[in-house]
Amino acid sequence: MIGNSNDDFTLSVKDVTKRFGRGKQQFTAVNKISLEATTDSAIGVIGESGSGKSTLARMIVGFEKPTEGTITINGLPLEQWMANPTDLLEYRRIVQYVAQDTSSSFDPKKKMGESIAAPIRKLLKIHDKDEIVQRTETIVSELGLDVALCSRYPRQLSGGQRQRFALARSLVVSPKLLICDEVVSALDVSVQGAVLNLIKKESAKRGIGLVFISHGLPATAFISSDLMVMKQGDVVEAGSVQEVIEHPRHEYTRALLHAYSYGQSSSEQVLSEQSQGSNPSSKELGNELV
Numbered sequence: 216m217i218g219n220s221n222d223d224f225t226l227s228v229k230d231v232t233k234r235f236g237r238g239k240q241q242f243t244a245v246n247k248i249s250l251e252a253t254t255d256s257a258i259g260v261i262g263e264s265g266s267g268k269s270t271l272a273r274m275i276v277g278f279e280k281p282t283e284g285t286i287t288i289n290g291l292p293l294e295q296w297m298a299n300p301t302d303l304l305e306y307r308r309i310v311q312y313v314a315q316d317t318s319s320s321f322d323p324k325k326k327m328g329e330s331i332a333a334p335i336r337k338l339l340k341i342h343d344k345d346e347i348v349q350r351t352e353t354i355v356s357e358l359g360l361d362v363a364l365c366s367r368y369p370r371q372l373s374g375g376q377r378q379r380f381a382l383a384r385s386l387v388v389s390p391k392l393l394i395c396d397e398v399v400s401a402l403d404v405s406v407q408g409a410v411l412n413l414i415k416k417e418s419a420k421r422g423i424g425l426v427f428i429s430h431g432l433p434a435t436a437f438i439s440s441d442l443m444v445m446k447q448g449d450v451v452e453a454g455s456v457q458e459v460i461e462h463p464r465h466e467y468t469r470a471l472l473h474a475y476s477y478g479q480s481s482s483e484q485v486l487s488e489q490s491q492g493s494n495p496s497s498k499e500l501g502n503e504l505v
């Protein structure tokens with residue numbers, strides 16, 4: 216097996232480009248993007264629809280191959296992790312991806328408990344039935360779900376409950392990096408804040424790095440310590456949340472901030488929500504934020 220994923224984790228994305236199509240139809244979805252993430256990172260990726268956010272995420276998890284550039288984890292190229300089944304499984308364990316559409320990410324024929332148990336068996340290689348049940352029930356209750364919901368099918372849950380199960384399924388394998396791709400966009404506003412608080416609290420508590428992709432600036436600023444702003448495949452702005460919000464250099468970032476001004480200076484508003492929310496036990500994120 217390559218690497219030792221129990222050591223510190225570093226993801227390095229260097230000058231990564233993705234082009235789709237051929238000839239005259241070819242276009243660049245992601246253009247020479249670089250980023251570095253560790254278990255301490257909380258990187259927010261924000262940008263309009265079609266700016267390349269999901270393509271970037273899909274390359275990091277290995278669902279798309281970069282046209283150019285390199286992705287390494289703990290110094291080893293992603294292709295090397297993908298080259299044999301054992302390393303691939305380990306990569307799937309340490310880098311977890313939660314997407315927006317939870318209705319299609321669960322097998323409709325499997326009860327929720329079985330969907331949580333599957334990665335325990337496959338990625339943690341635990342086969343003892345009692346231990347699987349115990350781990351499943353622990354993570355499910357830690358994420359604020361009633362254990363009884365484990366015997367329901369995906370269609371029998373609300374969107375918010377399914378999203379929590381999706382997080383449970385990712386967290387149960389103790390990943391090093393969690394990539395959340397528009398995980399709250401499809402949820403009713405009444406549960407968005409709760410799910411955001413959960414992601415922030417659980418990733419900090421468990422020492423999991425976060426890449427949080429969203430259209431929503433306040434939610435992304437709340438979750439993240441650094442921000443990357445994407446537009447048409449390019450990163451037009453990057454830095455700490457405070458830098459980007461207080462000194463937006465690109466017109467697009469300024470327009471985003473302007474859109475979220477609710478009565479006071481937009482940068483003050485976003486930053487105060489971020490700092491208040493940085494300790495969810497003292498101040499939980501309001502549901503109206505996203």
Ligand SMILES: Nc1ncnc2c1ncn2[C@@H]1O[C@H](COP(=O)(O)OP(=O)(O)OP(=O)(O)O)[C@@H](O)[C@H]1O
Nearest residue numbers: 235236244262263264265266267268269270271430
């Ligand atoms: N497999 C593919 N084949 C061809 N084009 C693709 C493919 N995947 C994505 N694209 C295109 O690449 C561009 C970037 O898409 P991507 O899904 O990464 O954007 P996004 O910023 O995540 O958008 P959204 O916020 O709407 O999810 C879009 O123009 C999209 O149509």
